[in-house]
Amino acid sequence: MSLLASLPLYPLISFLVLITFGKRLNWAIASWLSVGSMAAAALCSLFLANQLSLHESSVITAHLWQWFSIGSAEVNISFYLDALSAVMILVVTGVGFLIHLFAAIYMKDDENFSRFMAYMNLFIVAMLVLVLADNLVLLYLGWEGVGLCSFLLIGFWYQERNNVLAARKAFIVTRIGDTAMAVGLFLLFKSLASLNIAEINQLAQTTASFTASSINAKNSEAYWAALLLLGGAVGKSAQLPLQTWLPDAMAGPTPVSALIHAATMVTAGVYLIARMNGVFLMTPEVMNYVAWLGGITLLTAGLAALAQNDIKRVLAYSTMSQIGYMMLALGAGAWSAGVFHLMTHAFFKALLFLTAGTVILALHHQQDLYKMGGLLKKLPVEATLFLIGLACLIALPGTSGFFSKEAIIASLWSSPTAGPSLWWCAILGALLTSIYSCRLFFLAFLGKQRFPKTRVISEHLETSKLLRGALFVLALLSIFGGLVTIDLSSLFLTYQPGIINRSNNPSWLHLVAIVTPFAGILFSWFYYKRYRILGYKPLRASQNPWVVFCRHGLGFDTLYATFLIKPYCFIAKLNRKDLFDQTLMLLAWYIGIWRDILSASQNGHLRWFAAAFGLSMVGLIFMVIL
Amino acid sequence: MTVIPLTHILILSSLLFIIGFVGVVVRRNTLFMLMSLEVMLNAVGIAFIGAGSVWQEADGQIMFMLILTLAAAEVAVGLALLIRMQRRYRTLDIDVLNQMKG
Amino acid sequence: MSRFASIEGLFYLAAIIAIVASLKVVTGKNTVHALLYLVISLLAVAVCFYLMGAPFAAGLEVIVYAGAILVLFVFAVMMFGLGIDEMHNAPQSKGLSLWAGPAFLGSLLLVELIFVIDNSELALQLNNQVVDAKQVGILLYGPYLLAVEISSFLLLAGLVAGYHYAKPEHRGGRL
Numbered sequence: 057m058s059l060l061a062s063l064p065l066y067p068l069i070s071f072l073v074l075i076t077f078g079k080r081l082n083w084a085i086a087s088w089l090s091v092g093s094m095a096a097a098a099l100c101s102l103f104l105a106n107q108l109s110l111h112e113s114s115v116i117t118a119h120l121w122q123w124f125s126i127g128s129a130e131v132n133i134s135f136y137l138d139a140l141s142a143v144m145i146l147v148v149t150g151v152g153f154l155i156h157l158f159a160a161i162y163m164k165d166d167e168n169f170s171r172f173m174a175y176m177n178l179f180i181v182a183m184l185v186l187v188l189a190d191n192l193v194l195l196y197l198g199w200e201g202v203g204l205c206s207f208l209l210i211g212f213w214y215q216e217r218n219n220v221l222a223a224r225k226a227f228i229v230t231r232i233g234d235t236a237m238a239v240g241l242f243l244l245f246k247s248l249a250s251l252n253i254a255e256i257n258q259l260a261q262t263t264a265s266f267t268a269s270s271i272n273a274k275n276s277e278a279y280w281a282a283l284l285l286l287g288g289a290v291g292k293s294a295q296l297p298l299q300t301w302l303p304d305a306m307a308g309p310t311p312v313s314a315l316i317h318a319a320t321m322v323t324a325g326v327y328l329i330a331r332m333n334g335v336f337l338m339t340p341e342v343m344n345y346v347a348w349l350g351g352i353t354l355l356t357a358g359l360a361a362l363a364q365n366d367i368k369r370v371l372a373y374s375t376m377s378q379i380g381y382m383m384l385a386l387g388a389g390a391w392s393a394g395v396f397h398l399m400t401h402a403f404f405k406a407l408l409f410l411t412a413g414t415v416i417l418a419l420h421h422q423q424d425l426y427k428m429g430g431l432l433k434k435l436p437v438e439a440t441l442f443l444i445g446l447a448c449l450i451a452l453p454g455t456s457g458f459f460s461k462e463a464i465i466a467s468l469w470s471s472p473t474a475g476p477s478l479w480w481c482a483i484l485g486a487l488l489t490s491i492y493s494c495r496l497f498f499l500a501f502l503g504k505q506r507f508p509k510t511r512v513i514s515e516h517l518e519t520s521k522l523l524r525g526a527l528f529v530l531a532l533l534s535i536f537g538g539l540v541t542i543d544l545s546s547l548f549l550t551y552q553p554g555i556i557n558r559s560n561n562p563s564w565l566h567l568v569a570i571v572t573p574f575a576g577i578l579f580s581w582f583y584y585k586r587y588r589i590l591g592y593k594p595l596r597a598s599q600n601p602w603v604v605f606c607r608h609g610l611g612f613d614t615l616y617a618t619f620l621i622k623p624y625c626f627i628a629k630l631n632r633k634d635l636f637d638q639t640l641m642l643l644a645w646y647i648g649i650w651r652d653i654l655s656a657s658q659n660g661h662l663r664w665f666a667a668a669f670g671l672s673m674v675g676l677i678f679m680v681i682l
Numbered sequence: 683m684t685v686i687p688l689t690h691i692l693i694l695s696s697l698l699f700i701i702g703f704v705g706v707v708v709r710r711n712t713l714f715m716l717m718s719l720e721v722m723l724n725a726v727g728i729a730f731i732g733a734g735s736v737w738q739e740a741d742g743q744i745m746f747m748l749i750l751t752l753a754a755a756e757v758a759v760g761l762a763l764l765i766r767m768q769r770r771y772r773t774l775d776i777d778v779l780n781q782m783k784g
Numbered sequence: 785m786s787r788f789a790s791i792e793g794l795f796y797l798a799a800i801i802a803i804v805a806s807l808k809v810v811t812g813k814n815t816v817h818a819l820l821y822l823v824i825s826l827l828a829v830a831v832c833f834y835l836m837g838a839p840f841a842a843g844l845e846v847i848v849y850a851g852a853i854l855v856l857f858v859f860a861v862m863m864f865g866l867g868i869d870e871m872h873n874a875p876q877s878k879g880l881s882l883w884a885g886p887a888f889l890g891s892l893l894l895v896e897l898i899f900v901i902d903n904s905e906l907a908l909q910l911n912n913q914v915v916d917a918k919q920v921g922i923l924l925y926g927p928y929l930l931a932v933e934i935s936s937f938l939l940l941a942g943l944v945a946g947y948h949y950a951k952p953e954h955r956g957g958r959l
Contacts, residue, residue: 659780663708698803702806735836740915740923754852759942761860
C-alpha cells in the first residue's frame with residue numbers, strides 16, 4: 057500500500073481502538089495512541105509533500121478499489137494529491153497534531169476522555185478523505201463525515217441542554233447546504249457524465265452543452281451546478297445566509313472549536329470552490345456572487361464580533377469574517393491567495409483559540425470578557441502568544457496574515473468579478489478586524505482585574521509544558537508561515553474573460569491597505585480607553601440597542617425563527633393528524649370493514665363453512681359460464 | 683360406445699351431488715352429514731365412470747377406485763371422530779362444535 | 785324390443801331409484817333407515833355402472849361400498865349408540881309405512897337386475913362396449929402405480945387416525 061493510501065489509516069486505527077475500548081483505556085494510553093497517530097500522519101504528510109515537489113507530474117494518485125459504478129462512470133475509492141490537497145493535508149495533520157497534543161492535556165480530567173479523542177481522530181480521517189478524494193462522491197462522504205464529527209463534538213457534553221441544542225442547530229443548518237450540494241452533484245453528473253474531479257474540471261471547459269448557453273447564462277447547467285455547490289460551501293463555511301450555527305457551536309470544548317470550527321472543517325467550503333474552479337470559471341456570475349457573499353459576510357461578522365461578550369464568540373465571528381476574505385479571494389479569481397489565507401488563518405486562529413482555551417481554563421471556565429482584565433501580569437506567556445495571534449489576524453506587516461491578506465486585497469480592485477466596491481468592503485473589514493481585536497485584547501489582558509484575586513491558579517499550567525510547546529510551535533508558524541511561498545497558480549485554470557491585471561491598480565491602493573490596520577489600532581487606543589486604564593470604573597456590557605442587535609448576530613437568528621422556524625412549526629402543528637396519513641388510513645378503514653365482515657362469517661359452524669364453500673363454487677361456475 | 687348419452691350421465695351425477703350437498707348443509711346430525719358426503723362421492727364416481735365408458739378408456743374406473751379408497755379412509759376417520767364426539771358431548775349435533783369462531 | 789327394455793330405459797329407472805333413495809337418505813329421521821336407503825342408492829348406482837359398460841366398477845361398488853363401508857357405518861351406529869341421539873326426537877312410526885319405501889325401491893332394483901341378466905340380447909349389446917377388469921388392472925399397475933401407492937398410504941393414515949380417535953379418552957385429555 058502506498059504512503060498516500062495509508063495516510064488516513066493512522067487516525068482511523070486509533071479511532072477504532074479508542075472507540076472499542078473506551079473508558080477501559082487510561083489517560084496515558086489513550087493520549088499516546090491518538091496523539092501518536094496524529095504525529096505519524098503529520099510526518100507522513102510532510103514526507104508526501106516533499107515527494108510531491110520532486111514528482112515530475114506534480115500529482116500523486118493512489119487507487120484503492122472501485123466503490124461502485126453508474127453506467128460507464130466509475131466511482132473509486134482513490135486518493136489524489138496535488139499542490140492544493142498537499143497544502144490541505146499539511147494543515148489538517150500539522151495543526152491537527154498540535155491541537156490533539158493540546159487537547160490531550162486540556163481534556164485530561166474529563167471522564168469521557170477516550171471518546172473525545174476518538175471523535176477527534178475520526179474527524180481527521182473524514183477531513184483527509186474529503187481533501188484527498190479524487191471524485192465528488194468520496195468528497196461528499198468526507199464532507200458528511202466531518203459534519204457528523206462536528207455534531208458529535210459540539211454536543212460532546214451532551215448532558216447540558218445548550219450544547220445539545222447548538223449541536224442540533226449546527227447539524228440542521230449545515231444539512232441545508234449539504235442538500236444543495238448533493239443536488240449540485242447530481243446535476244454535474246447529469247450534464248458531464250462523470251464524477252471525477254479532474255475530469256469534471258476538464259469537461260466543464262470543453263463540453264458544449266455545459267457552457268454554450270453563455271448568451272442566456274442564468275439558465276445554463278454550469279450556472280446552476282456552481283450555484284448549488286456554492287450552497288454546500290456556504291453551509292459548511294458558515295457564510296451568509298447559513299452562518300448562524302457557528303457562534304453557537306462554540307459551546308463545544310475549546311480544542312474542538314480550534315480544530316473544527318476555526319482551522320479545518322469550516323474551510324472545507326473554500327477548498328471545495330477552489331477544487332471545482334473549472335466549473336466556477338465557466339460562470340462569472342456565480343464568481344461574482346461568491347465574492348459578494350464573502351464581502352457581506354466579512355462585514356456583518358466583523359460588526360457582530362465588535363459586540364460580543366464571550367471570548368470564544370468573538371473568535372467565532374472573526375473566523376466567519378476571515379473565511380469571508382477567502383471567499384472574496386475565490387470570487388475574484390485569486391485562487392492561490394484564497395488558499396494561502398486558508399493556511400495562515402489555520403495557524404493563527406488555532407493559536408488564538410488554544411490560547412483562549414488556556415486562559416479560560418486558568419480562570420475556571422470563565423469566558424465572559426467583562427469578568428477578565430489585567431491578565432497580562434498573571435499570564436504573561438499566554439498574553440504574548442495571544443498578542444502574536446492577534447497581530448496575524450490584524451495583518452500587521454511581517455506576520456503571515458499580512459502576506460495572505462494583502463495578496464487578497466491586492467487582487468480585488470482590477471478583478472473582473474470583484475471590483476473597487478468589494479475592495480472597499482475588504483478595507484472596511486480590515487478596519488473592523490483591527491478594532492475588535494484591540495477591544496478583545498484590552499478587555500481580557502489590560503485594565504483592572506475584574507475577578508476574585510484568588511481565582512487565577514496555574515495547577516494546569518504547571519503540567520503544561522507540552523501544552524505551551526504546542527502553542528509556541530503554532531506561534532512560530534503564525535509569524536513565519538507567510539514566508540512559505542506556495543505557488544498554486546499552475547494548478548488553477550487561467551481565467552478566460554481576463555486575467556487579473558494588477559497594473560491597472562491605482563498606486564495608493566497598497567498604501568491604504570497597509571495603513572488601515574494601524575488606523576484601527578489608533579482608533580481603538582482612544583475609543584476603548586476605559587478598557588485599558590487601570591481602575592477606570594466598573595465595566596458593564598453596553599445595553600445600547602444597536603450593540604445588542606450586533607451581539608445577537610445582526611438578528612439573523614430572530615429572522616429565521618420568525619420566517620422559517622415558526623411557520624414550519626405552525627404547519628407541523630396544523631398537520632399533527634397528518635393529512636396524508638389520513639388518506640392512507642382510509643385504505644386501512646376499508647380493509648377493516650372487510651375484516652369485520654369476514655370475521656363475522658367465521659361463526660364456527662361447520663355447516664356455514666360448507667354452505668359458503670358451495671356458494672363460492674356457484675359463483676365460480678357462474679363466472680365461467682358468463 | 684355406450685348407448686346412454688354422456689349428458690344424461692352427467693345430469694344424474696349432478697343431481698346426486700346436489701342432493702348430497704344439500705344434505706351436508708341442511709342436516710345438523712353429523713352422521714347424516716357423513717352419509718350425505720358418501721352420496722356426493724358416489725356422484726363424482728358416476729361422472730368418472732360415465733366419461734370412461736363414453737371414450738372406452740379404463741382411466742375412469744381407476745379414478746373411481748381411487749375415490750373408493752378415499753371414501754373408505756374418510757369413513758374410518760369420520761366415524762372415529764363421531765365416536766369421540768358422542769363420548770365427549772353426548773350429542774352428534776355439529777353446531778355444538780363451534781369453537782372455531784372468528 | 786320395447787323402449788322400456790332397452791339399456792337406456794333400464795339406466796333411467798336405476799337413476800330414478802338412486803335419486804329417490806338418496807333423497808330419503810338426506811331427509812331421513814332414523815339413522816338405520818337412512819343407512820339402508822343409502823345401500824339401495826349405492827346398489828342402484830352399481831346397476832348404472834353395469835349398464836354403462838363397467839362391470840368391474842359395479843362389482844367394486846357392491847362389494848366395497850355397499851358391502852364394507854356401509855357395514856362399517858352400521859356397525860359404528862349400532863355398537864357405539866350413535867343413533868341414540870336421533871332416536872329421541874325422531875318419530876318412531878311403526879308398521880307398513882316404515883317398510884314400504886325401502887321395500888318398494890329394493891324390489892324395483894331387483895326386478896331390473898334380473899331383467900338385465902335374463903335378457904341375452906341385452907347382454908350381447910352390453911358386451912360390445914364393456915371396459916373389463918383386465919384393462920383396468922393393466923392400467924392400474926402400469927401408469928397408475930404411484931396412485932396406488934399413494935392410496936395405500938391414505939388407507940394407512942385412515943387406519944392410524946381411526947385407531948387414535950376411537951381410543952377411550954384419557955381423563956382430562958383433549959380431543
